[in-house]
Amino acid sequence: MTLLEVANLSVSFGATPAVRGAELTLMPGERVAVVGESGSGKSTLAHAVMGLLPGSGRVTGGTIRLRGEDVVRAPEKRLRQLRGRAVGLVPQDPMTNLNPVTRVGRQVAETLLAHGLAGRREAPGRAVELLAQAGLPEPGRRARQYPHELSGGQRQRVLIAIGLACRPDLLIADEPTSALDVTVQQQILDHLDGLTRELGTALLLITHDLGLAADRADRVVVMSRGAVVETGPARQVLGSPRHEYTRRLVAAAPSLGATVRERTPGPGAAPGAARPPAAAARPPAAAAGPLLAVEHVTKEYRLRGGARFRAVDDVSFTVGHGRTTAFVGESGSGKTTTARMVLGLLEPTGGTVRLDGAPVSGAATARGPARRAARRAMQPVFQDPYASLDPMFTVERLIAEPLTVFGVGDRDERRARVARLLDQVALPADVARRYPNELSGGQRQRVAIARALALEPRLVVCDEPVSALDVLVQDQILRLLRSLQDELGIGYLFISHDLAVVRALAHDVVVMRAGRVVERGPVDAVLGAPSDPYTRQLLAAVPGAGLTHRP
């Protein structure tokens, strides 16, 4: 008997359709992944199954049957019984989905009490058992702690304990690990896998990550614009996709095993004749050395109580002219701190940062012309294109701002330059008069890139520039960064947690862990034959091994 049967389901928010005629079946114990980009309706589908559509969401057609029972027409009272009891949910964001003022053990116990599965007396004990089952270390002590005392991974384990507390037949996991580091993600998913198998729970995994879907699901459902475009066994759908959208999605997904891009030749060997003025303007004397040299850089923070914390500890690396050095590490590894020191936004505690031989940091250049020159030669692109563009500025003003600050050209020249830059990042000219909130995430990131290029910098520091973007858009932005490098001879310091993205773009890799460099070298050497155990662990944790060996 089928556990879940969704037939011809349509959901609308007001007049806007979010899901159109979706079909989905789930057998007991089966693991199905719903894959799609943001806005594809995958989360809405999951919420509809739980009877938890937010705001103005309404089921406008079709049926959802859970063990033969119609969920769409079920009264709220019955739905409350089903939620938790028959269907468990592991939500996306472990940071906001736990009550910050209640101990985690109590939050698990409340679920049990709400469904009458335990009495007041035994609930706390059961909660500790459940936390232990979810793989939380020292569950007895952790149960008495508050959410802020736990790490992201530990909080996600608490949410898993809550989701599985009532032994539901179906567990819906909505992007359960997208807020977590890869190695933690792997541990959590391994555990979730084992647990659902052991309990015979069916799993509906909502994810944007094709690799994850391939690794963790028996069947994959691909959604696009609210409709299911392809369904089938995971390996078959992602290995040899039939639908055009799935094909594009699979092609765009950066993969560790995918053919490495044709990278620009090494330093100096770049196509010299075709060099635009940007690269030609480079001081000739500097061409010999590296573009950026970071030597023994350290950043210490003083903690309360006088203790010191080394966020970055003796880090050294270089970025060559027209080359890309990728900076890889998990959250808290000191990647972003290092990037800010390179940009001269943070003062290092020790060590030097040199751009073309000229020191960027240090008291001597804390302000004045040297810093100004360094900043002109070096521009950032940030992770979140929604936060990095001032919402009150038009695109034209945004891109022209660095030109205004540096007094480059007059108004008309700046306008012409903005038009050229927009063209370079493949945005239509009429975007110039729009505001950032009228643009999509990918378009915004293109604007941010155009702004970074406005001053014809020699180095662009990209801090996770594609991690907030959907797979297809991510692929487009990576291509853009690549072609801009080939065209303009810019060097990139590319910070990322995603090894597959790094593989696709970088020449050299620096692997960071807890503020220290654990391994560095050419990308093929480091990712192909890692010598450090941590690098190996990182590589092994990347989902999508199933995709790598596709025919």
Added chain:
Amino acid sequence: MTTAAAATAAPDGALPGPGRTHGRALRTLVRNPMGVAGGILLLIVVLAGVLAPLLAPGPPTEVHFSTPFQQPATVGFPLGTDDLGRDILSRVLYGTRASLEVGVLSVLLAVVAGVPLGLLAGYWRWLDALVSRLADLMLAFPFLILAVGLAAINGGGLGNAAIALGIANVPAMIRVVRAETLRLAEADFVLAAHAMDAGPLRVLGRHILPNALSAIIVQATLVMPAAVLGEAVLSFLGLGIQPPDPSLGIMLSDAQNYLLRTPWPGVFPGLAIALICLGFNLFGDALRDALDPRTSGSGERS
């Protein structure tokens, strides 16, 4: 959501005017019935104040000793007269005008003094200690004592009442602007501005201030009714506007002496104060809801 936003933005080739955010805020505001009610009330109050010389049947200080304590709806005196036979309607209109003048002046003062101090305190840590302690010190002083002191030094009058009320509202404005500045100074777009070597003047003036504007406007709509009430209190106590100039507070103060004989000279100025404050508060609340990005429905996640 992003694709949907792009799709809706793409076809309307003709671009909207400055800031679609403002368009959306306006639409949210118009859809809020309380906001609309507040807005209409405000419009009436402001028109009454501005057009007082045209609307008033006579000068507010003209006395008619032959006709004191007239009932409302008397011919020639729509709202009746007070103990000196002065026309209550004229006095309420001019009093409203005076209240709004004091309100606007003190809001201006609070903005002019509070916004730069708030920006500085939020932007430079070392100044923060100084400015914030100063604000705390001012908050610890009851504004009435401050106003009494100022009135004692400078004498009463509309201007001094406005100064006292403005100063009393500076610390709250500093706090609001400081908090916004602290938040915005951490934003990526400010970081990007630093990376392009933009100076503090540019960062504060071009990036932080425009983005903090909605918070400042909301705070101003909160200061306004407080100042109107404050003016009434000061004038009631004889520390604000001085007779014979009309003021809602003075009218209340006069009316209480013969409240048992006729309540009308006290009812109408009281009503006027209540309506002014209600208008600003309703409108201010709706404005805050409309300008706050968290409440203006930035779209559900997929």
